[in-house]
Amino acid sequence: MVSFLLSVTFACGVVIAVAHVINRQFIAPVYDVLANLTAFACAVAASLMLGHWVPATFSGVAICCWLVLARRTALALSR
Secondary structure, X not given: OHHHHHHHHHHHHHHHHHHXXXXXXXXXXXXXXXXXXXXXXXXXXXXXXXXXXXXXXXXXHHHHHHHHHHHHHHHHHHX
16 A cells, blocks of 8 residues: 555656656756755655665656756756
8 A cells, every 4th residue: 555655646746747847948946956856866765665666666757857857957047
């Protein structure tokens, strides 16, 4: 049951992160990028320690999306 709940939670996070990436006009504030990268990194670590591979994978995908958003934010701030 815990694995299912974690999977749903992190899948929702992936949907949000992917939606932000698709929305090319979206520039995330620096604090938002840092907070989400930290949260999803902790989620990956916790899920792996519990042996829950699906939630860890979802969180890993979200991290990739937030790295794209971090790059977009950095480029926007450098302009």
